[in-house]
Amino acid sequence: MASDKVKAVNDADFDATTASDIPTLVDFWAPWCGPCKAIGPVIEDLAEEYAGKANILKMNVDDNPATPGRFGIRAIPTLILFKSGEVVDQVTGAVGKAQLSDLIKKAL
Amino acid sequence: MAKTHYQLIILGGGPAGLTAGLYAARARLDHLLIEKGAEGGQVLLTDWVDNYPGFPEGLSGFELSEKMAAHAKRFDLQTLIANVTATDLSSSPKQLTLEDGQTLTCDTLIICTGARPRLLDVPGEQEMTGKGVSYCATCDAPFYRGQRVVVVGGGNTAVQEASHLTKFADQVTIIHRRDTLRATGIIQEKAFANPKIDYIWNSRVTAIEGEKGVERIQLVNNDGEKSTLPTDGIFVLVGVIPNNGALPLDLLAADEYGFIPTDGEMRTAVPGVMAAGDIRSKEVRQIINAAGEGATAVLSAEHYLNSLT
Numbered sequence: 001m002a003s004d005k006v007k008a009v010n011d012a013d014f015d016a017t018t019a020s021d022i023p024t025l026v027d028f029w030a031p032w033c034g035p036c037k038a039i040g041p042v043i044e045d046l047a048e049e050y051a052g053k054a055n056i057l058k059m060n061v062d063d064n065p066a067t068p069g070r071f072g073i074r075a076i077p078t079l080i081l082f083k084s085g086e087v088v089d090q091v092t093g094a095v096g097k098a099q100l101s102d103l104i105k106k107a108l
Numbered sequence: 109m110a111k112t113h114y115q116l117i118i119l120g121g122g123p124a125g126l127t128a129g130l131y132a133a134r135a136r137l138d139h140l141l142i143e144k145g146a147e148g149g150q151v152l153l154t155d156w157v158d159n160y161p162g163f164p165e166g167l168s169g170f171e172l173s174e175k176m177a178a179h180a181k182r183f184d185l186q187t188l189i190a191n192v193t194a195t196d197l198s199s200s201p202k203q204l205t206l207e208d209g210q211t212l213t214c215d216t217l218i219i220c221t222g223a224r225p226r227l228l229d230v231p232g233e234q235e236m237t238g239k240g241v242s243y244c245a246t247c248d249a250p251f252y253r254g255q256r257v258v259v260v261g262g263g264n265t266a267v268q269e270a271s272h273l274t275k276f277a278d279q280v281t282i283i284h285r286r287d288t289l290r291a292t293g294i295i296q297e298k299a300f301a302n303p304k305i306d307y308i309w310n311s312r313v314t315a316i317e318g319e320k321g322v323e324r325i326q327l328v329n330n331d332g333e334k335s336t337l338p339t340d341g342i343f344v345l346v347g348v349i350p351n352n353g354a355l356p357l358d359l360l361a362a363d364e365y366g367f368i369p370t371d372g373e374m375r376t377a378v379p380g381v382m383a384a385g386d387i388r389s390k391e392v393r394q395i396i397n398a399a400g401e402g403a404t405a406v407l408s409a410e411h412y413l414n415s416l417t
Contacts, residue, residue, distance in 0.1 A: 033247040034152025034170045038145035041189050062250075072320055074251040074341065075238040092238030096144050096191050098207050 005044045009057045011064040017057065018082040023107035024055040028078045030062045035094035036077040042097045054104050083107040113201065114140045116409050117214040119192060122149020123395045124385025125220035126176040127402030133183035135410060141187045149222045150386065151395055155246040155272040160395055192354045197378045215416060216380040216409040219355065219368060220402060223348035223386040228260065232316030240322025240341045245269035252277045255340035258325065260313055266345035267291035267299045273343065274304040283308045283327065316342060350387050363389040374405040380412045
Protein backbone atom coordinates (compact mmCIF):
# COMPACT_ATOMS: atom_id res chain seq x y z
CA MET A 1 0.00 0.00 0.00
CA ALA A 2 1.18 3.49 -0.79
CA SER A 3 2.71 5.24 2.15
CA ASP A 4 5.90 7.07 2.95
CA LYS A 5 6.75 4.90 5.94
CA VAL A 6 7.27 1.79 3.81
CA LYS A 7 9.99 1.93 1.16
CA ALA A 8 8.95 1.14 -2.41
CA VAL A 9 10.95 -1.38 -4.43
CA ASN A 10 10.83 -1.76 -8.23
CA ASP A 11 11.71 -4.33 -10.90
CA ALA A 12 15.16 -2.81 -11.40
CA ASP A 13 16.37 -2.86 -7.79
CA PHE A 14 14.36 -5.85 -6.56
CA ASP A 15 17.12 -8.49 -6.58
CA ALA A 16 19.71 -6.23 -4.98
CA THR A 17 17.25 -5.20 -2.28
CA THR A 18 16.04 -8.68 -1.33
CA ALA A 19 19.52 -10.24 -1.41
CA SER A 20 20.09 -9.03 2.16
CA ASP A 21 20.53 -11.58 4.95
CA ILE A 22 18.14 -9.43 6.96
CA PRO A 23 14.58 -10.81 6.51
CA THR A 24 12.73 -8.79 3.89
CA LEU A 25 8.94 -8.74 3.59
CA VAL A 26 7.59 -7.43 0.29
CA ASP A 27 3.96 -6.30 0.04
CA PHE A 28 2.79 -6.68 -3.58
CA TRP A 29 -0.10 -4.24 -4.04
CA ALA A 30 -1.93 -2.04 -6.54
CA PRO A 31 -3.92 1.16 -6.22
CA TRP A 32 -7.16 -0.48 -7.44
CA CYS A 33 -7.09 -3.18 -4.76
CA GLY A 34 -9.29 -2.46 -1.73
CA PRO A 35 -7.89 -5.16 0.57
CA CYS A 36 -4.37 -3.87 -0.22
CA LYS A 37 -5.49 -0.57 1.21
CA ALA A 38 -6.98 -2.38 4.19
CA ILE A 39 -3.66 -3.90 5.23
CA GLY A 40 -1.70 -0.67 4.57
CA PRO A 41 -1.76 0.50 8.21
CA VAL A 42 -0.74 -2.98 9.39
CA ILE A 43 2.29 -2.93 7.06
CA GLU A 44 3.24 0.52 8.35
CA ASP A 45 2.97 -0.70 11.95
CA LEU A 46 5.19 -3.67 11.16
CA ALA A 47 7.76 -1.45 9.46
CA GLU A 48 8.08 0.57 12.64
CA GLU A 49 8.03 -2.44 14.94
CA TYR A 50 10.70 -4.36 13.04
CA ALA A 51 12.88 -1.36 12.16
CA GLY A 52 16.51 -2.58 12.14
CA LYS A 53 15.48 -6.27 12.37
CA ALA A 54 13.58 -6.79 9.13
CA ASN A 55 13.08 -4.76 5.96
CA ILE A 56 9.44 -4.11 5.07
CA LEU A 57 9.00 -3.09 1.44
CA LYS A 58 6.17 -2.61 -1.01
CA MET A 59 5.94 -3.13 -4.75
CA ASN A 60 3.25 -1.65 -7.00
CA VAL A 61 2.44 -4.50 -9.40
CA ASP A 62 0.95 -2.09 -11.95
CA ASP A 63 4.27 -0.27 -12.40
CA ASN A 64 6.41 -3.41 -12.02
CA PRO A 65 5.05 -6.36 -14.03
CA ALA A 66 8.26 -8.44 -14.17
CA THR A 67 8.77 -9.32 -10.51
CA PRO A 68 5.18 -10.47 -9.73
CA GLY A 69 5.37 -12.65 -12.85
CA ARG A 70 8.60 -14.27 -11.66
CA PHE A 71 6.97 -15.27 -8.37
CA GLY A 72 3.72 -16.45 -9.95
CA ILE A 73 1.67 -13.80 -8.20
CA ARG A 74 -1.92 -13.84 -9.46
CA ALA A 75 -3.65 -12.26 -6.49
CA ILE A 76 -3.01 -9.27 -4.29
CA PRO A 77 -2.25 -8.38 -1.65
CA THR A 78 0.45 -11.05 -1.62
CA LEU A 79 3.24 -10.76 0.92
CA ILE A 80 6.46 -12.68 0.36
CA LEU A 81 9.19 -13.06 2.94
CA PHE A 82 12.75 -13.24 1.56
CA LYS A 83 16.06 -14.00 3.21
CA SER A 84 19.33 -13.85 1.27
CA GLY A 85 17.30 -13.64 -1.93
CA GLU A 86 15.37 -16.86 -1.24
CA VAL A 87 11.63 -17.10 -0.63
CA VAL A 88 11.01 -18.21 2.98
CA ASP A 89 7.22 -18.12 2.94
CA GLN A 90 4.30 -16.18 1.53
CA VAL A 91 0.71 -15.27 2.30
CA THR A 92 -2.14 -13.90 0.18
CA GLY A 93 -5.07 -11.76 1.28
CA ALA A 94 -5.77 -9.10 3.87
CA VAL A 95 -4.44 -11.07 6.85
CA GLY A 96 -4.08 -9.72 10.38
CA LYS A 97 -1.04 -8.22 12.02
CA ALA A 98 -0.35 -11.27 14.19
CA GLN A 99 -0.18 -13.57 11.17
CA LEU A 100 2.26 -11.25 9.38
CA SER A 101 4.30 -10.88 12.53
CA ASP A 102 4.53 -14.68 12.81
CA LEU A 103 5.61 -14.79 9.16
CA ILE A 104 8.48 -12.35 9.73
CA LYS A 105 9.59 -14.23 12.85
CA LYS A 106 10.19 -17.33 10.71
CA ALA A 107 13.28 -15.66 9.27
CA LEU A 108 14.53 -13.64 12.27
CA MET B 109 -2.22 5.23 31.87
CA ALA B 110 -3.98 4.79 28.55
CA LYS B 111 -7.74 4.94 28.54
CA THR B 112 -9.29 1.48 28.80
CA HIS B 113 -13.01 2.11 29.44
CA TYR B 114 -15.52 3.53 26.97
CA GLN B 115 -19.27 4.10 27.06
CA LEU B 116 -19.53 2.50 23.64
CA ILE B 117 -17.23 0.25 21.66
CA ILE B 118 -17.96 -0.53 18.01
CA LEU B 119 -16.38 -3.71 16.69
CA GLY B 120 -15.60 -3.51 12.99
CA GLY B 121 -15.15 -0.71 10.46
CA GLY B 122 -17.22 -1.70 7.44
CA PRO B 123 -20.29 0.31 6.38
CA ALA B 124 -22.25 -0.70 9.52
CA GLY B 125 -19.40 0.16 11.89
CA LEU B 126 -18.52 3.42 10.15
CA THR B 127 -22.14 4.57 10.19
CA ALA B 128 -22.42 3.61 13.86
CA GLY B 129 -19.19 5.55 14.37
CA LEU B 130 -20.61 8.60 12.63
CA TYR B 131 -23.75 8.55 14.78
CA ALA B 132 -21.80 7.86 18.00
CA ALA B 133 -19.34 10.68 17.31
CA ARG B 134 -22.12 13.13 16.53
CA ALA B 135 -24.00 12.03 19.67
CA ARG B 136 -20.77 12.87 21.55
CA LEU B 137 -20.72 9.42 23.11
CA ASP B 138 -17.45 8.34 24.68
CA HIS B 139 -16.66 5.82 21.99
CA LEU B 140 -14.02 3.71 20.24
CA LEU B 141 -14.21 1.86 16.92
CA ILE B 142 -11.92 -1.16 16.73
CA GLU B 143 -10.95 -2.44 13.29
CA LYS B 144 -8.46 -5.19 12.51
CA GLY B 145 -7.14 -3.68 9.28
CA ALA B 146 -8.21 -0.35 7.87
CA GLU B 147 -11.81 0.77 7.60
CA GLY B 148 -13.84 -0.64 4.73
CA GLY B 149 -14.80 -4.26 5.21
CA GLN B 150 -16.22 -6.39 2.44
CA VAL B 151 -17.26 -3.34 0.41
CA LEU B 152 -13.55 -3.07 -0.45
CA LEU B 153 -13.96 -6.28 -2.46
CA THR B 154 -16.67 -4.72 -4.61
CA ASP B 155 -15.72 -3.50 -8.05
CA TRP B 156 -18.55 -1.04 -8.44
CA VAL B 157 -21.45 0.12 -6.28
CA ASP B 158 -24.45 1.22 -8.33
CA ASN B 159 -27.18 0.89 -5.73
CA TYR B 160 -26.13 3.23 -2.92
CA PRO B 161 -28.48 6.23 -3.01
CA GLY B 162 -26.94 9.67 -3.38
CA PHE B 163 -24.28 8.54 -5.85
CA PRO B 164 -26.17 8.62 -9.18
CA GLU B 165 -23.06 7.84 -11.23
CA GLY B 166 -22.08 4.93 -8.98
CA LEU B 167 -18.66 4.61 -7.35
CA SER B 168 -16.14 1.94 -6.44
CA GLY B 169 -16.43 0.07 -3.17
CA PHE B 170 -13.05 1.51 -2.30
CA GLU B 171 -14.21 5.11 -2.82
CA LEU B 172 -17.44 4.56 -0.91
CA SER B 173 -15.61 3.17 2.13
CA GLU B 174 -13.09 6.02 2.01
CA LYS B 175 -15.95 8.52 1.94
CA MET B 176 -17.69 6.80 4.87
CA ALA B 177 -14.48 6.82 6.91
CA ALA B 178 -13.73 10.46 6.07
CA HIS B 179 -17.30 11.40 6.96
CA ALA B 180 -17.14 9.80 10.42
CA LYS B 181 -13.67 11.21 11.06
CA ARG B 182 -14.93 14.72 10.30
CA PHE B 183 -16.90 14.34 13.55
CA ASP B 184 -13.90 12.97 15.46
CA LEU B 185 -14.53 9.27 15.23
CA GLN B 186 -12.01 7.52 17.51
CA THR B 187 -10.47 4.39 16.02
CA LEU B 188 -8.01 1.70 17.06
CA ILE B 189 -6.39 -0.87 14.78
CA ALA B 190 -6.36 -4.09 16.76
CA ASN B 191 -7.52 -7.66 16.67
CA VAL B 192 -10.04 -8.61 19.35
CA THR B 193 -9.40 -12.19 20.43
CA ALA B 194 -12.05 -12.64 23.14
CA THR B 195 -15.15 -10.92 24.48
CA ASP B 196 -16.78 -11.35 27.88
CA LEU B 197 -20.31 -10.01 27.54
CA SER B 198 -21.69 -11.45 30.79
CA SER B 199 -19.41 -9.29 32.93
CA SER B 200 -20.19 -5.70 33.83
CA PRO B 201 -18.72 -3.69 32.25
CA LYS B 202 -18.36 -5.80 29.11
CA GLN B 203 -14.81 -6.84 28.45
CA LEU B 204 -12.75 -7.20 25.26
CA THR B 205 -9.32 -8.80 25.07
CA LEU B 206 -6.96 -7.62 22.35
CA GLU B 207 -4.32 -9.67 20.59
CA ASP B 208 -1.54 -8.00 22.59
CA GLY B 209 -3.22 -9.06 25.84
CA GLN B 210 -4.61 -5.62 26.67
CA THR B 211 -8.16 -5.47 28.03
CA LEU B 212 -10.74 -2.83 27.14
CA THR B 213 -14.14 -2.41 28.79
CA CYS B 214 -17.37 -0.77 27.72
CA ASP B 215 -20.93 -0.19 28.94
CA THR B 216 -22.41 -0.98 25.58
CA LEU B 217 -21.10 -2.78 22.51
CA ILE B 218 -22.10 -2.73 18.83
CA ILE B 219 -20.94 -5.78 16.89
CA CYS B 220 -20.26 -4.97 13.22
CA THR B 221 -17.69 -7.64 12.48
CA GLY B 222 -19.34 -8.54 9.18
CA ALA B 223 -18.77 -11.61 7.08
CA ARG B 224 -16.13 -12.98 4.75
CA PRO B 225 -16.22 -15.03 1.54
CA ARG B 226 -17.18 -18.67 1.98
CA LEU B 227 -14.70 -21.25 0.69
CA LEU B 228 -15.62 -24.13 -1.61
CA ASP B 229 -13.76 -26.52 0.68
CA VAL B 230 -12.42 -28.73 -2.13
CA PRO B 231 -8.94 -30.24 -2.67
CA GLY B 232 -6.45 -27.77 -4.15
CA GLU B 233 -8.33 -24.67 -3.02
CA GLN B 234 -6.11 -23.71 -0.09
CA GLU B 235 -2.87 -24.69 -1.78
CA MET B 236 -3.62 -22.55 -4.83
CA THR B 237 -5.11 -19.49 -3.15
CA GLY B 238 -3.25 -16.60 -4.73
CA LYS B 239 -2.01 -18.91 -7.49
CA GLY B 240 -5.19 -18.98 -9.52
CA VAL B 241 -7.81 -19.30 -6.76
CA SER B 242 -9.27 -15.91 -5.83
CA TYR B 243 -12.09 -14.53 -3.70
CA CYS B 244 -11.78 -10.95 -4.98
CA ALA B 245 -12.36 -10.28 -8.67
CA THR B 246 -11.72 -6.57 -8.18
CA CYS B 247 -8.27 -7.31 -6.76
CA ASP B 248 -7.13 -9.99 -9.12
CA ALA B 249 -8.93 -9.54 -12.45
CA PRO B 250 -6.02 -7.62 -14.06
CA PHE B 251 -3.77 -10.70 -13.64
CA TYR B 252 -5.99 -12.60 -16.11
CA ARG B 253 -5.62 -10.37 -19.15
CA GLY B 254 -6.34 -12.46 -22.27
CA GLN B 255 -6.89 -15.63 -20.22
CA ARG B 256 -9.76 -17.93 -19.44
CA VAL B 257 -11.35 -17.98 -15.97
CA VAL B 258 -14.33 -19.46 -14.17
CA VAL B 259 -16.60 -17.87 -11.58
CA VAL B 260 -18.35 -20.15 -9.11
CA GLY B 261 -21.69 -18.87 -7.80
CA GLY B 262 -24.94 -17.41 -9.05
CA GLY B 263 -25.70 -14.53 -6.68
CA ASN B 264 -25.21 -10.78 -7.09
CA THR B 265 -21.52 -10.84 -6.26
CA ALA B 266 -20.68 -13.74 -8.57
CA VAL B 267 -22.57 -12.41 -11.59
CA GLN B 268 -21.51 -8.78 -11.19
CA GLU B 269 -17.86 -9.74 -10.77
CA ALA B 270 -18.11 -12.08 -13.79
CA SER B 271 -19.05 -9.02 -15.85
CA HIS B 272 -16.11 -7.11 -14.35
CA LEU B 273 -13.73 -9.95 -15.20
CA THR B 274 -14.63 -9.72 -18.91
CA LYS B 275 -12.80 -6.38 -19.03
CA PHE B 276 -9.59 -8.44 -18.72
CA ALA B 277 -10.20 -12.13 -19.40
CA ASP B 278 -11.11 -13.43 -22.86
CA GLN B 279 -13.65 -15.87 -21.55
CA VAL B 280 -15.53 -16.12 -18.26
CA THR B 281 -17.52 -19.23 -17.40
CA ILE B 282 -20.08 -19.04 -14.61
CA ILE B 283 -20.52 -22.36 -12.82
CA HIS B 284 -23.71 -22.57 -10.79
CA ARG B 285 -25.28 -25.47 -8.92
CA ARG B 286 -28.81 -24.52 -10.08
CA ASP B 287 -30.27 -23.82 -13.53
CA THR B 288 -31.10 -20.17 -12.85
CA LEU B 289 -29.12 -17.27 -11.39
CA ARG B 290 -30.08 -15.70 -8.09
CA ALA B 291 -28.60 -12.30 -8.99
CA THR B 292 -30.93 -9.32 -9.29
CA GLY B 293 -32.54 -8.52 -12.68
CA ILE B 294 -30.27 -5.76 -13.97
CA ILE B 295 -27.11 -7.66 -13.06
CA GLN B 296 -28.39 -10.78 -14.87
CA GLU B 297 -29.38 -8.75 -17.95
CA LYS B 298 -25.89 -7.31 -18.21
CA ALA B 299 -24.28 -10.75 -17.90
CA PHE B 300 -26.60 -12.46 -20.41
CA ALA B 301 -25.87 -9.68 -22.93
CA ASN B 302 -22.10 -10.17 -22.55
CA PRO B 303 -20.69 -12.42 -25.31
CA LYS B 304 -17.61 -13.27 -23.23
CA ILE B 305 -19.67 -14.98 -20.49
CA ASP B 306 -20.89 -18.56 -20.81
CA TYR B 307 -22.53 -20.89 -18.29
CA ILE B 308 -22.27 -24.37 -16.86
CA TRP B 309 -25.52 -25.04 -15.03
CA ASN B 310 -26.43 -27.59 -12.35
CA SER B 311 -22.80 -28.29 -11.54
CA ARG B 312 -20.32 -27.92 -8.75
CA VAL B 313 -16.55 -27.93 -8.44
CA THR B 314 -15.02 -30.99 -6.77
CA ALA B 315 -11.30 -30.26 -7.13
CA ILE B 316 -8.86 -27.59 -8.29
CA GLU B 317 -5.71 -28.89 -9.98
CA GLY B 318 -2.43 -27.68 -11.47
CA GLU B 319 1.33 -27.82 -11.06
CA LYS B 320 2.50 -24.34 -10.08
CA GLY B 321 -0.94 -22.75 -10.27
CA VAL B 322 -4.48 -23.48 -11.38
CA GLU B 323 -4.64 -25.35 -14.72
CA ARG B 324 -7.97 -27.15 -14.56
CA ILE B 325 -10.94 -27.93 -12.33
CA GLN B 326 -13.00 -31.06 -11.82
CA LEU B 327 -16.77 -30.75 -12.04
CA VAL B 328 -19.75 -32.94 -11.29
CA ASN B 329 -23.29 -32.15 -12.43
CA ASN B 330 -26.52 -32.85 -10.59
CA ASP B 331 -26.87 -36.16 -12.49
CA GLY B 332 -23.50 -37.28 -11.15
CA GLU B 333 -21.63 -36.91 -14.46
CA LYS B 334 -18.03 -35.84 -14.05
CA SER B 335 -16.01 -33.55 -16.32
CA THR B 336 -12.73 -31.61 -16.44
CA LEU B 337 -12.49 -27.96 -17.43
CA PRO B 338 -9.17 -26.29 -18.28
CA THR B 339 -8.91 -22.79 -16.76
CA ASP B 340 -6.30 -20.22 -15.76
CA GLY B 341 -8.15 -19.04 -12.70
CA ILE B 342 -11.15 -19.71 -10.48
CA PHE B 343 -13.05 -16.99 -8.64
CA VAL B 344 -15.01 -18.40 -5.70
CA LEU B 345 -18.01 -16.17 -4.96
CA VAL B 346 -20.43 -18.51 -3.19
CA GLY B 347 -21.74 -16.42 -0.33
CA VAL B 348 -20.40 -15.44 3.05
CA ILE B 349 -19.68 -16.79 6.53
CA PRO B 350 -19.81 -14.68 9.71
CA ASN B 351 -16.75 -13.16 11.37
CA ASN B 352 -17.74 -14.38 14.82
CA GLY B 353 -14.45 -15.82 16.08
CA ALA B 354 -14.18 -13.73 19.22
CA LEU B 355 -17.89 -13.74 20.12
CA PRO B 356 -19.77 -15.83 22.72
CA LEU B 357 -22.19 -17.50 20.30
CA ASP B 358 -24.35 -19.28 22.89
CA LEU B 359 -24.88 -16.12 24.90
CA LEU B 360 -25.77 -14.17 21.75
CA ALA B 361 -28.11 -16.99 20.62
CA ALA B 362 -26.34 -17.22 17.24
CA ASP B 363 -28.28 -18.96 14.45
CA GLU B 364 -27.20 -22.29 12.94
CA TYR B 365 -24.79 -20.51 10.57
CA GLY B 366 -23.23 -18.39 13.31
CA PHE B 367 -24.95 -15.10 12.51
CA ILE B 368 -26.32 -12.99 15.39
CA PRO B 369 -30.09 -12.43 15.67
CA THR B 370 -31.42 -9.04 16.82
CA ASP B 371 -34.77 -7.32 17.16
CA GLY B 372 -35.79 -4.41 14.93
CA GLU B 373 -33.76 -2.03 17.12
CA MET B 374 -30.60 -4.14 16.56
CA ARG B 375 -30.61 -5.39 20.17
CA THR B 376 -29.14 -8.86 20.65
CA ALA B 377 -30.07 -11.35 23.35
CA VAL B 378 -27.52 -9.67 25.64
CA PRO B 379 -28.67 -6.36 27.17
CA GLY B 380 -26.45 -3.50 26.02
CA VAL B 381 -25.08 -5.45 23.07
CA MET B 382 -26.25 -4.50 19.57
CA ALA B 383 -25.35 -6.03 16.20
CA ALA B 384 -25.48 -4.36 12.77
CA GLY B 385 -24.55 -5.23 9.21
CA ASP B 386 -23.61 -8.57 7.69
CA ILE B 387 -22.97 -10.28 11.06
CA ARG B 388 -26.75 -10.08 11.74
CA SER B 389 -28.96 -13.07 11.10
CA LYS B 390 -30.99 -11.79 8.13
CA GLU B 391 -31.94 -12.29 4.51
CA VAL B 392 -30.59 -9.16 2.84
CA ARG B 393 -26.93 -8.17 2.98
CA GLN B 394 -26.62 -4.83 1.21
CA ILE B 395 -24.40 -1.83 2.00
CA ILE B 396 -27.46 0.37 2.51
CA ASN B 397 -28.93 -2.04 5.08
CA ALA B 398 -25.66 -2.23 6.96
CA ALA B 399 -25.45 1.56 7.16
CA GLY B 400 -29.04 1.90 8.36
CA GLU B 401 -28.57 -0.79 10.96
CA GLY B 402 -25.43 0.93 12.24
CA ALA B 403 -27.42 4.11 12.85
CA THR B 404 -30.25 2.24 14.60
CA ALA B 405 -27.77 0.40 16.79
CA VAL B 406 -26.31 3.65 18.14
CA LEU B 407 -29.76 4.96 19.03
CA SER B 408 -30.39 1.70 20.91
CA ALA B 409 -27.01 2.06 22.61
CA GLU B 410 -27.98 5.56 23.75
CA HIS B 411 -31.28 4.26 25.15
CA TYR B 412 -29.40 1.58 27.03
CA LEU B 413 -26.85 4.07 28.42
CA ASN B 414 -29.69 6.33 29.58
CA SER B 415 -31.33 3.40 31.35
CA LEU B 416 -28.14 2.83 33.37
CA THR B 417 -28.25 6.27 35.01
